[in-house]
Amino acid sequence: xxxxxxxxxxxxxxxxxxxxxxxxxxxxxxxxxxxxxxxxxxxxxxxxxxxxxxxxxxxxxxxxxxxxxxxxxxxxxxxxxxxxxxxxxxxxxxxxxxxxxxxxxxxxxxxxxxxxxxxxxxxxxxxxxxxxxxxxxxxxxxxxxxxxxxxxxxxxxxxxxxxxx
Numbered sequence: 001x002x003x004x005x006x007x008x009x010x011x012x013x014x015x016x017x018x019x020x021x022x023x024x025x026x027x028x029x030x031x032x033x034x035x036x037x038x039x040x041x042x043x044x045x046x047x048x049x050x051x052x053x054x055x056x057x058x059x060x061x062x063x064x065x066x067x068x069x070x071x072x073x074x075x076x077x078x079x080x081x082x083x084x085x086x087x088x089x090x091x092x093x094x095x096x097x098x099x100x101x102x103x104x105x106x107x108x109x110x111x112x113x114x115x116x117x118x119x120x121x122x123x124x125x126x127x128x129x130x131x132x133x134x135x136x137x138x139x140x141x142x143x144x145x146x147x148x149x150x151x152x153x154x155x156x157x158x159x160x161x162x163x164x165x
Contacts, residue, residue, distance in 0.1 A: 002088050005079070005087045008052050015074060116131070118143055119163070131145075
């Protein structure tokens, strides 16, 4: 048995995974924990590490499960191929991804990185650019802006800060 790569429809990785598992296929969808804005606050969400892709383990030969139903599975776009050969993935790559996924789930990827340029979107500082300093642990963030030629730290909600262009 070997691992192969499935290309899914946009934002349907979890649906494709669920439907393939219900059909008896062994699948793997690597995810990463990230901070996202949800209803004005920060929430941790599991998102696919490789958007629109998941891995499937398939056998070859007469005793192997048929590959035919994969293409017609809800959420699946196609099996990734190079020419006429399906893209085979090494077992060591899958093992490494699984180990790194376990380590990464303990510390979610933050919404903003320290030192990243951001822009405040709510009054009284709407439109002012600054540098993301840190999250203060109380569902607020600290942004360093320049005000009257002096650096000033401003506390704001994560929903009132966005990446600067």
